[in-house]
Amino acid sequence: MLKTERLELVGFDVQYANDLFELWSDFETVKYTYTPLMTTIDECINLIEHQINRTDKNFMDRFVIILNQKAIGMAGCICMDKENMIFGLYYQISGAYWGYGYASEAANAIMHYVLNKFPDAIIKAEAVTVNPASVAVLRKIGLKQTHIEEKGFKRNSFELDLIHFSNT
Numbered sequence: 001m002l003k004t005e006r007l008e009l010v011g012f013d014v015q016y017a018n019d020l021f022e023l024w025s026d027f028e029t030v031k032y033t034y035t036p037l038m039t040t041i042d043e044c045i046n047l048i049e050h051q052i053n054r055t056d057k058n059f060m061d062r063f064v065i066i067l068n069q070k071a072i073g074m075a076g077c078i079c080m081d082k083e084n085m086i087f088g089l090y091y092q093i094s095g096a097y098w099g100y101g102y103a104s105e106a107a108n109a110i111m112h113y114v115l116n117k118f119p120d121a122i123i124k125a126e127a128v129t130v131n132p133a134s135v136a137v138l139r140k141i142g143l144k145q146t147h148i149e150e151k152g153f154k155r156n157s158f159e160l161d162l163i164h165f166s167n168t
């Protein structure tokens with residue numbers, strides 16, 4: 001578990017299914033991510049179990065974000081390339097909790113947790129150009145824009161330009 005000033009970052013657990021359903025059943029929250037839009041709690045439980053199975057056994061690489069005992073989002077920093085130690089950082093916060101700095105607080109803590117463990121880690125992240133809040137989070141935690149990939153994000157029928165960020 002990681003602790004920040006206001007948040008606890010804990011492992012995935014089905015006890016958070018109802019809270020995470022609020023997150024994953026809201027199209028506004030998932031539309032710029034690859035998380036499917038959910039309509040039942042069972043879909044949510046399946047994704048939580050999938051996340052538990054994919055969690056790195058050697059260190060925590062994905063977290064549920066807890067505020068006052070409620071799961072308000074999820075975030076992670078996943079090793080995508082072990083040889084070159086490249087990690088991908090991501091986050092999602094339930095709509096009712098946007099604008100309070102929670103994504104930045106969680107993302108910053110997780111990024112530094114990875115960098116403490118793997119000082120040479122390359123942290124990458126991306127946000128679509130039409131998601132200024134996510135772009136602001138990545139800038140706020142100190143990542144630098146590397147390039148823009150035209151139509152780099154594809155979800156169903158829409159394609160959006162993607163801004164890539166890195167710590168190097």
Ligand SMILES: CC(C)(COP(=O)(O)OP(=O)(O)OC[C@H]1O[C@@H](n2cnc3c(N)ncnc32)[C@H](O)[C@@H]1OP(=O)(O)O)[C@@H](O)C(=O)NCCC(=O)NCCS
Nearest residue numbers: 029091092093098099100101102103104127132133134136
């Ligand atoms: C993007 C997201 C994680 C931001 O969460 P959050 O907790 O509200 O983020 P924070 O409060 O830490 O920071 C948001 C920043 O964006 C800024 N921001 C918000 N809306 C903005 C806008 N329309 N234009 C410019 N900046 C904006 C805020 O001012 C804030 O920056 P500041 O602290 O310097 O003022 C949240 O909106 C979310 O979960 N969205 C859906 C999932 C998603 O898009 N995930 C990222 C996929 S790349």
